Amino acid sequence: MYELAQVNIGRILAPMDSPELADFVALLDPVNAVADRSPGFVWRLQTEDGNATAMRVFDDDWLIVNMSVWSSPDALLEYVYGPMHRMVLRRRREWFARVAEAMTALWWVPTGHRPTVREAEERLVLLRASGPTPEAFTLRDTFPPPDQPPVLERRDLIGCDAD
Numbered sequence: 001m002y003e004l005a006q007v008n009i010g011r012i013l014a015p016m017d018s019p020e021l022a023d024f025v026a027l028l029d030p031v032n033a034v035a036d037r038s039p040g041f042v043w044r045l046q047t048e049d050g051n052a053t054a055m056r057v058f059d060d061d062w063l064i065v066n067m068s069v070w071s072s073p074d075a076l077l078e079y080v081y082g083p084m085h086r087m088v089l090r091r092r093r094e095w096f097a098r099v100a101e102a103m104t105a106l107w108w109v110p111t112g113h114r115p116t117v118r119e120a121e122e123r124l125v126l127l128r129a130s131g132p133t134p135e136a137f138t139l140r141d142t143f144p145p146p147d148q149p150p151v152l153e154r155r156d157l158i159g160c161d162a163d
Contacts, residue, residue, distance in 0.1 A: 020095070
């Protein structure tokens with residue numbers, strides 16, 4: 001059995017304790033609480049503060065990381081485009097730089113496995129180098145778990161900026 005891991009990183013435009021990011025920081029706990037209660041949610045990366053903003057990815061102090069595990073791509077999609085998270089998505093350009101390279105990757109992990117930041121970095125590098133594959137893919141272009149035939153499923157995310 002498998003579960004879906006996801007990583008999403010963002011390049012912040014100001015320090016986390018700055019006035020520019022105050023609204024974003026204020027939304028972290030409510031948005032994470034919605035994730036924690038969402039159908040299909042399994043786990044998310046967090047420190048004692050209840051989020052992962054203090055953790056570093058790619059040894060870059062301006063990148064913050066969000067990682068979670070879900071039962072399926074559909075469960076993750078329901079959360080990502082649900083009302084609370086969508087509100088944050090609409091405002092992301094206020095807090096995060098536009099970046100050309102992939103900042104989100106999905107991959108399957110054995111049930112019970114909790115991915116590390118290092119694993120997430122590896123999946124992002126793989127997605128950036130090879131595009132969507134069964135080893136690293138996106139919400140738009142997903143693959144089934146390893147115990148099923150590796151058939152690409154393309155989702156129509158019209159009006160959604162999922163990748």
